[in-house]
Amino acid sequence: METIQSIRPLLAVLVSLVTAFLILALDKKPNVRDTVSFVAAIIKFSIVASMAPTILSGGTIELNLFTILPGIEFKFKVDALGMVFATISSFLWVFASVYSVGYMRSAHEKSQTRFFACFATSLSAAVGGAFSANLFTLIIFYEVLSLVTYPLVYHKETEEAWEGSKKYIVYLVGTSKVFLLLGVVLTYYLAGTLDFMPKGLLANVSASPLLLTIVYFSYLMGFAKAGIMPFHAWLPAAMVAPTPVSALLHAVAVVKMGVFCVLRVVLNVFGQDLLGSLDLGIVTAYIASFTIIMASIYALTTDNLKTRLAYSTVSQLSYVVLGVVLLNPVASIGGIVHIASHAFSKITLFFCAGAIYCSAHKTLISELSGIGKKLPWTMTAFFLGSLSMIGVPPAAGFISKWYIAVGSIEAKEIFFLIVVLVSALLNAGYFLPITYKAFFEKENNHSHHPPDKNFQGLDSGHHEDVKEIPMVAIPLFITGIISIIMGMYPDYFVQLAKVALGIPH
């Protein structure tokens, strides 16, 4: 185990922050501004990737900036768990930056400068959170992420957008100000430090089980970004945002920040051993199972494509939590790998929803009949993403769900195996009909639904003009392919998960 002192974690965070200021300065030159985003995304990913070999071999990279209070530092520490999160968010930003330009321009969205600046800043917050060495640093980035994504949610500034964004900010900041604060204060009170430790920072603290249980649930409720029921309602509300936001932030960066924080709490604040002895793992597993099933049922009942994807996200996030709280090494690997598999698959699905909106101005699933002929690339990618989400071999989702299923057998908890299987059926139930409609149903010209009235782009609701937009279709097709290929070559993320869990390889 080597520990390297390096400024790279800070650089990775700063790249997109500096980019945000550049974007603001380049307000009048949209082409230069959007190129800057793309170049910054590549630089950011390169910096993150340059740290991967050290982490894969079991080392860590640290950067201590300053000491706040005794036991509290503003400090970066890159470890395997953080690397999973940083890799997916920085890698997918590359695609999202191309996609957003295509989307925002073809949808003629206003305030694009504000949009791209906030977008870049939220990537800083996500990677900053991934590289945080302690709870203090983590919650700084957690709060920054809530605040900078707020303008992205109310972006359209319609009545609906104000309502949705209000729910969004009230849920995220409210829970963090009440429950998260309680958790952090109690942790500092009990342990005198907030540093993450491989076996859990509360592992050797003597405190009553009741108090520790309170601390644990404060975190579970405080990290509302993880979307565990009943704190999930902000995510469907956030769907009023432009689709690139829903794709990269509300399928990857923001929600993964939530589950990442829960994983940090489980693995590095409490430690799986302590959670086991308090019987909290199994309780959380039931809550997560409830969320998985309920959210899938909600998803079945909605006709709005983005809302369906949002509920699907709520459901899939709880897979990650479920995997880790089964407190079994195999299931835990599944949970961590699912962060990555869900990210690639779900961003593809959201990209597709946005492409459909841009090209055909449709938001409802019932309107999608026959659209596969007009948008073959988009709908093929959608199909690939769906396969991965359902967990069909050899797609990415299969690998993570396989690990979780095997883990629940090893933990002798057959109930959770059933949950995983039932949920896969439900996933198939709400994803496959969309592809079926797109490719095998005849186009319905007597649609009862007029084109979305909020659409500010070209005023053509007819399928005759519908065609693929290259800047939108290319990124989504690549991510769709990756979500299958990742299932065949999952080594990178599985390896990181093993290092994060301390499993010898």
Place this chain on the structure above:
Amino acid sequence: MVDILNNYPILTLVTFLPLAGAIILLFMKDDNAIRWTALCFTVADFVISIPIVCFFDTSTHRMQFPERYPWIPSWNINYAMGVDGISVLFVFLTALLGWICVLASWTAIEKKVKEFMIAILVMQTAMIGVFCALDFFLFYIYWEAMLIPMYLIIGVWGGERRVYAAFKFFLYTLAGSVLLLIGILVLYFAGGKTFDILALMNQRYPFAIQFWVFLAFFIAFAIKVPMFPFHTWLPDAHVEAPTAGSILLAGILLKMGTYGFLRFSLPMLPEASHYFTMPILLLSLISIIYGGYLALAQEDLKKLVAYSSVSHMGFVTLGLFVYNTNGLEGGILQMLNHGITTSALFLCVGVIYERTHTREISAYGGLAKVAPIYTTFLAIFTLSSMAIPGTNSFIGELLILVGAFGYNKIIAALSIIGAGLGAAYLLGMYKRVAIGKVNEHVKEAWDINAREIVAMAALVIFVIWIGLYPKPFLNILHASSEHLLQQLAIR
């Protein structure tokens, strides 16, 4: 350098320089010249206060830069000045807010500029004096000297209901002052006929005396803080006061109450303090939640900030009365933080009031589009007031809550409701003021000028500095707060 400072009466200098400025202003006529002169004196005062903080010896709780001259020997009254780790921070804060007040009044005050600046400068002398005085008689003179200029600032340059508000402020404060005087006299006779604050700290008083003196002090200081149920003067005073008046009220005058607890109630009356702990903690809790709840319902921007002060100062008293290192240090740091952040918020309110002549939140909206620099500052101060991690208030709040959990877990957990309410009313306020549709009242593009930027930037520096590197500030107050805990523990 330290020797030089110790031999020079630097505390007298920092205290009376503004008064000297006020006297010079008496002979001046031109409004602009008066403004510049007032600015020069307040800036000079700030510059002088910097070495006091920089060369402060953090290893001892003893009074530093001491001065002591006999004044009225027959009554054993001395002119005694000195600062310890608690008061030195507030001397600095007062000196900092002094020139910010002058800048904030630059164009906002159009009539009787001379009289206004004189009132501000006299206030500053009195306020710094309160924090430096080591003789009870001297302390009381400074304390009373604040009353008249503040009364005039509200009553002459205030809003429509200024006379009512000023009178209410005057009555409440006067009632507190009378009780304070009675308490001081009781201690004088019971403590061996001396007004020496340090000597009175080393005396032991029978519990019966402690009980009554504590009650008298408590009401006097609770009015200043203000704690529920003594808070009703505050919203009126804040709403009617001009911006500079609100800054001084929120930034310094409210701190006088908690400073009184720290300097007198706790060290001189430890048994009574322990006896009254639970009622005070409950009142703090009520202040936190009730203040936050009232702030939630406000339509007037200034009233919202005023009620938020009640809530935030509740956290301070909560920290002071749990008697452990975290709580005490958090409480003292939070006094400083509140002085910085709330003053900054009042500064923001003043800036927008000057342009729109309304404080109704519903009359604003979309300011981010017409005044981006202003709203950036407003955002930083709003986040600081919400105690978002990375800002100054978070450090204070964290320490206070950790301390409170060490004393009583239920009260600590309930006080977190106040933090949640804070997020609600502050975010709601920011949303309605800064984003959304541009309101007709603010349609014309404007942004803050260089003078206002300087004032706000000075405060932003401290918001972020204390938020990310609070160590220098905690070092200054550490030895003194440890000593205070010892004084509370023995006997």
